[in-house]
Amino acid sequence: MCTLEKRGNLFLLTLTGDNEHRFNPDTIATILSLLGQAKSQSQRGSVLITTGHGKFFSNGFDLAWAQSSGSLTGAAERLHQMVESFKPVVAALLDLPMPTIAALNGHAAAAGLMLALSHDYIFMRKDRGVLYMSEVDIGLSMPDYFAAMVRSKIGTSAARREVLLSGKKIRGEEAVALGIVDSAAHASAEGVVEATVGLAEKLAAKKWKGDVYASIRKSLYPELCGILGLEATIFATPKL
Amino acid sequence: MCTLEKRGRLFILTLTGDGEHRLNPTLLNAIHSAITQIRSDPSSPHSILITTSHGKFFSNGYDLALAETNPSLRPVMDAKLRSLVADLISLPMPTIAAVTGHASAAGFLLAMSHDYVLMRRDRGFLYMSELDIELVIPAWFMAVIRMKIGSPAARRDVVLTAEKVTADRGVEMGIVDSSCGSAAETVEAAIKLGEELVRGGVDGHVYGGRRETLLREVLDTIGSDVSGSGGVRISGSKL
Numbered sequence: 001m002c003t004l005e006k007r008g009n010l011f012l013l014t015l016t017g018d019n020e021h022r023f024n025p026d027t028i029a030t031i032l033s034l035l036g037q038a039k040s041q042s043q044r045g046s047v048l049i050t051t052g053h054g055k056f057f058s059n060g061f062d063l064a065w066a067q068s069s070g071s072l073t074g075a076a077e078r079l080h081q082m083v084e085s086f087k088p089v090v091a092a093l094l095d096l097p098m099p100t101i102a103a104l105n106g107h108a109a110a111a112g113l114m115l116a117l118s119h120d121y122i123f124m125r126k127d128r129g130v131l132y133m134s135e136v137d138i139g140l141s142m143p144d145y146f147a148a149m150v151r152s153k154i155g156t157s158a159a160r161r162e163v164l165l166s167g168k169k170i171r172g173e174e175a176v177a178l179g180i181v182d183s184a185a186h187a188s189a190e191g192v193v194e195a196t197v198g199l200a201e202k203l204a205a206k207k208w209k210g211d212v213y214a215s216i217r218k219s220l221y222p223e224l225c226g227i228l229g230l231e232a233t234i235f236a237t238p239k240l
Numbered sequence: 241m242c243t244l245e246k247r248g249r250l251f252i253l254t255l256t257g258d259g260e261h262r263l264n265p266t267l268l269n270a271i272h273s274a275i276t277q278i279r280s281d282p283s284s285p286h287s288i289l290i291t292t293s294h295g296k297f298f299s300n301g302y303d304l305a306l307a308e309t310n311p312s313l314r315p316v317m318d319a320k321l322r323s324l325v326a327d328l329i330s331l332p333m334p335t336i337a338a339v340t341g342h343a344s345a346a347g348f349l350l351a352m353s354h355d356y357v358l359m360r361r362d363r364g365f366l367y368m369s370e371l372d373i374e375l376v377i378p379a380w381f382m383a384v385i386r387m388k389i390g391s392p393a394a395r396r397d398v399v400l401t402a403e404k405v406t407a408d409r410g411v412e413m414g415i416v417d418s419s420c421g422s423a424a425e426t427v428e429a430a431i432k433l434g435e436e437l438v439r440g441g442v443d444g445h446v447y448g449g450r451r452e453t454l455l456r457e458v459l460d461t462i463g464s465d466v467s468g469s470g471g472v473r474i475s476g477s478k479l
Contacts, residue, residue: 155391209374216371216399219382
C-alpha cells in the first residue's frame with residue numbers, strides 16, 4: 001500500500017498499487033510509521049518526495065470502510081476516527097526535518113488533497129489529474145484542520161472559494177494560476193517525478209539543518225500548528 | 241552610526257559608513273534617538289520618514305559576532321529591535337525604506353517595517369538568511385513577514401529557501417513597491433514619493449493610529465514575549 005525508499009539524499013514515499021489510495025486506519029498507520037522512519041534517518045540534505053502509482057494520488061478517506069460498519073452512527077464514528085487519526089500524518093509532515101515535495105501522479109481529492117497540501121512544494125501533471133474537495137458534493141462538513149490548511153497554504157479568497165466551496169475539479173494549469181501548486185509543466189507522471197527530483201537535488205545541495213528547517217516551517221503556520229498541537233516556534237530564547 | 245537630516249517635511253535617517261550596519265545595541269540606540277527626535281519635532285504629524293544607508297549594505301542584521309563574545313547581548317538586541325519596530329509602527333507619519341544595499345535577516349525585517357519599500361535593482365538583495373546560518377526565526381519576525389508578504393508561496397520562498405530576493409523579484413512577490421535604477425535613483429524616488437505624500441496632506445496622528453490597528457497582530461506578538469531585558473514600549477493609541 002505504501003513504501004519508503006531511500007535514494008542517496010532522497011526519501012521516496014510511494015502510495016503503491018493502481019487503486020484510489022484511500023486512507024483508512026491501516027494505511028494511515030503505515031504512512032505514519034514510514035514518515036517516522038524518514039525522520040529518524042534524516043540528515044543534512046535529506047528531502048522527501050511523496051508520489052503514487054496509477055490514476056490517483058489519493059481519493060481521500062475510505063468511505064466504503066466507514067459505511068461497512070453497518071449503521072449510520074457506526075459510519076459516522078468510523079469517519080470521525082479517520083479524520084482524527086489523519087491529523088498526526090499532517091503533523092508529521094509539518095514536523096519533518098527536511099524539505100517535502102508532493103509529486104502528484106494523478107487526482108488528489110479531499111484528504112488526498114490535504115496530504116498534498118501538507119508538503120512544502122506541490123508539482124502536478126499538466127495533462128491529467130485534478131484537485132477536488134469532494135466533500136461539498138457528497139454532503140460532508142469540513143474538519144477544522146482542513147480549513148486551517150487551506151487558509152495557511154492558499155492565499156486568495158477566490159482560490160479558497162474555488163477549492164473549498166465550489167466543488168470544482170481543478171486541473172494543473174488552473175492550480176498553478178490559483179497559487180495552489182508550484183508547477184504543472186509535465187505531461188506524464190514520470191515527468192512530474194523527474195522535475196521534483198530536480199528540485200529536491202537543488203534543495204539537498206543546501207545541506208540545511210533539519211531541525212532548524214522544521215522549526216522555520218512550523219513558524220509559517222501558527223494557526224494550523226496550534227490546531228494540531230504542534231509547537232510552532234521556540235519562544236523562550238530568541239537566538240541571534 | 242546614523243544621521244538625521246531634515247529636508248522640508250522629509251526626515252532622512254541614514255545609516256552611515258561603509259560597514260554592514262549591523263543592528264548592535266549602539267546602532268539601535270542611535271536610531272532610537274533619531275526617532276525620538278523626529279517625534280518631538282512639532283512638524284512631525286505632517287512629515288515623512290525615509291530610512292536609507294550608505295555603502296554596500298542597508299543592514300546585514302544583528303551583530304552576531306558581538307553576540308558570540310557576549311551572549312547576554314542577544315536578548316538586548318532583540319528587545320531593542322522590537323522596540324524600534326513598535327516605534328515605527330506607531331510613528332505619526334508615513335515611512336519609506338530606500339533600500340540601497342543588502343538587507344539580511346533583522347536588516348530585511350527593518351526594511352519591511354516601513355510602509356513603502358523602494359529598492360535599487362542594479363545590485364543588492366533582501367535575504368532572510370536564518371535557514372542558511374542555522375538560526376530559528378523569532379515568532380514576531382514571522383508576524384511581520386505574514387503581514388507584509390501576502391502570498392503563502394512567497395513567504396515560503398523567503399524563509400524556507402532563504403532566497404536572495406532582488407528588487408524586481410521583490411516587486412513580483414509584493415515585498416518591494418518599486419525597483420529603481422541605482423542607489424542615488426532609489427533615494428531620489430523615495431524623496432519624490434515622500435513629497436507626493438506630504439502634498440496629500442496626511443494627518444500623522446490619524447495615520448499612525450490606523451497603521452497600529454492594521455498591524456495589531458504584529459504589535460501583540462512583539463509585546464507578548466518580553467524575556468529580553470526591559471519591557472517593550474508600545475506607544476500610541478490602542479484601539
